[in-house]
Amino acid sequence: MNTAGHAAPPGTGGLDLIPFRGVRYVPERVRSLAAVTSPPYDVVVRPDGLHHLESADPHNIVRLILPQNGPETRNERAADTLARWLSEGVLAPDPEPGLYVYEQRSGDVLQRGVIGALRLSEAAEGIVLPHEEVMPHIVADRAALMRATAANLEPLLLTYRGNGTAEGLAAEGVAAEGPSGIGGNGGTSAVVERTVLRPPLLATTTEDGVSHRLWSVTDAADVDEIRSDLAHHQAVIADGHHRWATYLRLRAEHPSPGPWDFGLVLLVDTARYPLRVRAIHRLLHRLPLADALTALKAQSGAVRVRTVEGPLPDALEELAEAASEGNAFLLAGEGTGLTAGGGSGRFHLVDRLSPALLDTTVPSDRPRAWRALDAAVLHSTLLDHVWRIPDTPEHIAYIHDTAATVAKAERDGGTAVLMHPVHEDVVRDLAQQGVTMPRKSTSFGPKPATGLVLRSLVH
Template identity: 25%
Template sequence: MPDCLPFYGWRYNPEKVKIEEVVAPPYDVVGEEEKAFYQKKSPYNIFHLELPETYQKAKHLLEEWIRSQILVKEPKPCLYFYELSFMREQKTLSRKGWILLVKLHHFEEGIVLPHEKVFPKVTDDRFELLKTTGFQFSQIFGLYEDPDLLTISYSPKNLLYEVTLDQQTHHLYQVSEVDIIKEVTDYLKHQKIYIADGHHRYTTALRYKEYMENKLGTTPPRDYHYIAMYVCPIEEPNLLMLPTHRIYRLPNPEDLIQALKNWAEKVYTTEPINFSQNFFKIKERDFGICFKNKVMIFRIKQEVYERFQQKDPVLSKLTLYNFLSLMEQAFQIKEESLKEQNQVEFISEVREVFNHVKDQEIGVIFPELSPLILKEVALQGKRMPHKSTFFYPKILTGLVLNEVRGKPLDFKL
């Protein structure tokens, strides 16, 4: 089971910077324009380190910021309680979790479990940055089981930051009380951790651990044996695991829609302005096609769905898996090929699909998902299709940094 610890976090010094100018969304959800926007907000924005011009420049900036006390180290190890407030369907919701260290385990051990594939090109970049700087600038997002929500039924006192970004308010609290730290970390010793976001960073950390062990050895326990994670109960009622929708650029989209009728039944047609997730009645089989300012709700035929079930009883609970299987079998189209040819766009918000889809493109909209499906997929050792999930909202990059330069973890609770 995972060994979880507090840590000596590095944080921005509020006497030197405005915190709202230096934090940013996760690096993998922004494009070049957004990256430039955040880097222009402040010469100390975290993207100067997380998405640098060169790895060496990130190293030099980091060292300069430490020398000038732009970044300061906690005087003692602690956990961080993270409360995130946001609007969803005209309601204010709040999601709670913890930032702490989790001991690195290979996926085969069945302790930290993935649900997505990783791509070497991405891990190569992250590895070079980690090797050059010796710091983790952002946290992996992990889930654990806590049906009674005991670990987040906590009233924090020491507020470090309150940041509002994109109509979401992030509260970060420092927790240094030994009894609370022990209570949280003891509970997590008996849980598995399911990776929600950050598969590439986790894989990078495993590679970095082996690299550092070759230099400094496997004992005593050192900082590179752990990774900083944001963890949240999978039962948290305001944990939203949204689908990732698609826009496809195809030569003859009308032909595809016409051919769909051999595999799926059109059960409803509406206009984008009237669309609602309530139109999806059978979540494993229903999907929406947006074409020429209409949204058509299709339902995969029962006999077709049963074939997908026989092929994979677990993944067939995902509408995306069934839709991609349908594309491959019915139309001999593989999404990977479309991606290579820049003919597919991945979008997390339904309204953005409606705003971006052009006349000769089709948007494909999927039902919302339960995080429990992720647990089932991970426990079975399966991998969801690429860009299956979008956990909302995202945690911020830059609230806490974690040093992994090879220092022994010699403190005790």
């Protein structure tokens, strides 16, 4: 769909979100909507999670976002698969352009936001704020897939801070289920809360117990209200730094105006619907746990290493307590005994790194808040200085799931480095200063399910 004809809304040079003609699964053509969805591509634990998703339904979206042919043909296979599913009616574009209200609910966690096509002008690079560095080979991989499919297959997750209040929405007659006493900006939040009172386009519950609902917003007045409101805001990338870098690269490659001037995003007002911030853990493929501990203990008292009894939740509580006082990491691997012991086991807590060690290993040309980050200390002090491990895929994997990281380290004979999450305010403050955190420092959630709505650049 060519989106070039949409003018920018009135505002102060903020976010420019436009409607698009979403491509969605036709429910009658798949086993269930839950069976064709997937977590974002970088959250899928491979190979086990990939195989599980592929077997859930022959049309699972993972066949598009993580095609499994050889490196020379996998993107072409994804493009052919997408074209076939469209021609067979497994996927179909909606009849008219719209913005989409998206809701996720799990227990007492409720998140709502707006999905749309965001303008990628040069100005947007100062309006959408990254907070993490990216890995060039992943950007190249995502760009190749996006070129081949001519589609945005999954939305980025962006956060912004609205100005309105829940009381203000109530005064407008809008029922609000969000946290009491706080709210998003009036325009967008008011439209969102009105929209969710209608029957949704789709509703499904994925196997993790999260329920998902999606509505289209096609009324011109509602669309204008959202666009005018968002035009006064900037956003922080919560999830999708590599896809954002990919959007910008592909925009530069294609003539403008055109559909490559926009990218698929989900915008969530975290004043109204706060996100959870979790850590992303490291798996050191070629470093046995025994060797990691030996190298740490050889640091002449500059690092404290002590054994912590499991099970894993108890060990993570010990990590949280240590992290409240300074940098701390939890190590596991062969000999931990978690997998074989049915949930028990021993871990190794690393903390109390000496100021002298940090001063000589962490770059001094960064803000104090950056130098205190666990990820900065891990990479500068432990990986580079103590263990001398290069940050390459052959040596380090980044895994979101804590138990999966430990299990893979035990099975493969490597070392799992478990991290404590960073507070959202630290992320936002650094992003607003233009300072990027080390790659894979945070995992915001809940993340949008992949496969509920796609954006084709040709339909």
